[in-house]
Amino acid sequence: xxxxxxxxxxxxxxxxxxxxxxxxxxxxxxxxxxxxxxxxxxxxxxxxxxxxxxxxxxxxxxxxxxxxxxxxxxxxxxxxxxxxxxxxxxxxxxxxxxxxxxxxxxxxxxxxxxxxxxxxxxxxxxxxxxxxxxxxx
Amino acid sequence: xxxxxxxxxxxxxxxxxxxxxxxxxxxxxxxxxxxxxxxxxxxxxxxxxxxxxxxxxxxxxxxxxxxxxxxxxxxxxxxxxxxxxxxxxxxxxxxxxxxxxxxxxxxxxxxxxxxxxxxxxxxxxxxxxxxxxxxxxxxxxxxxxxxxxxxxxxxxxxxxxxxxxxxxxxxxxxxxxxxxxxxxxxxxxx
Numbered sequence: 001x002x003x004x005x006x007x008x009x010x011x012x013x014x015x016x017x018x019x020x021x022x023x024x025x026x027x028x029x030x031x032x033x034x035x036x037x038x039x040x041x042x043x044x045x046x047x048x049x050x051x052x053x054x055x056x057x058x059x060x061x062x063x064x065x066x067x068x069x070x071x072x073x074x075x076x077x078x079x080x081x082x083x084x085x086x087x088x089x090x091x092x093x094x095x096x097x098x099x100x101x102x103x104x105x106x107x108x109x110x111x112x113x114x115x116x117x118x119x120x121x122x123x124x125x126x127x128x129x130x131x132x133x134x135x136x137x
Numbered sequence: 138x139x140x141x142x143x144x145x146x147x148x149x150x151x152x153x154x155x156x157x158x159x160x161x162x163x164x165x166x167x168x169x170x171x172x173x174x175x176x177x178x179x180x181x182x183x184x185x186x187x188x189x190x191x192x193x194x195x196x197x198x199x200x201x202x203x204x205x206x207x208x209x210x211x212x213x214x215x216x217x218x219x220x221x222x223x224x225x226x227x228x229x230x231x232x233x234x235x236x237x238x239x240x241x242x243x244x245x246x247x248x249x250x251x252x253x254x255x256x257x258x259x260x261x262x263x264x265x266x267x268x269x270x271x272x273x274x275x276x277x278x279x280x281x282x283x284x285x286x287x288x289x290x291x292x293x294x295x296x297x298x299x300x301x302x303x304x305x306x307x308x309x310x311x312x313x314x315x316x317x318x319x320x321x322x323x324x325x326x327x
Contacts, residue, residue, distance in 0.1 A: 005260065007252045011165035013259070080249035082257075085268045089252040091245055092170065098239040100171075104190075104230060106183040107171045111138065111161040114148045119159050121183075128221055131181040133163075133174045133193070135139050136146035137289055137298040 004086030006035040006068065009077070010110065018086045023067025025081045025088050032066045036090065038075070040066060045075055138163050140177055140285055142255050142293060164259075165252045169285050170245075173238045175317045176284035180213065182220060190226050191216075192237040194320035212323030236320040247280035251290075258293070270294060281309065282316050 072079035182191035
């Protein structure tokens, strides 16, 4: 095992153990749940109330770790990884992002403010919100 | 919400004035991904029922760069005042959808290369800095016309975001027909 990092869709970074002998970018079962919010159950890969069946379990897991590349394929997410530097990033595919945008439902997110406090968009729900994107560059 | 990997720079800007709204730091451009934001400054309106009632569009705070942007900043300000005071929108749902900027598959991959670059920059072990630059370069190859990637990368690699590289990028972007936000709030003819 080698120490690596996973950045999930929400932009959260988790330090993980990366398996050296299985998969393209496999992390331990415990790290997998912490990094992605998903869990491997008898009925498949599950998050909240949703489960996705796994047809080729032996490609996904060797019993101690889960290959994030296979996980991304099964759950229709994007993954980019740097095997040498042991860093992977998971993200939404263009088609599903387009669909969620079309729904016009404002997705929630949680980010640190400039004082390091975590703030959620939903902390301000039931109000009109102006979401303003800017930068220092 | 700042689309910025440099929280020190964000804090510097955001504390110049006493601000009453929360100022968030989006190092990994999560909100850009969620709401289709391809440049800054940009605004999205969300109503009391969590509905997007105006899509991301270029919305300068003032006319400081009007010669470059050809945008009259007051147009958005007036629309915003009207919506806040009376609930009156300038776009219905169909128009909101029409003017959303949806990502291409390559832009989505570019965002992930950028995220890896930022994670490497934050970790900063031996070799991470060089690898970070490689992922930033890959992101630019995949999304050569996205401002949050092309221009946003510039300070991360020591390039002046108002210098020669920036104007070279603006040339490429102009030749490509200035792709990006579609709505064009307050755009005026010179």
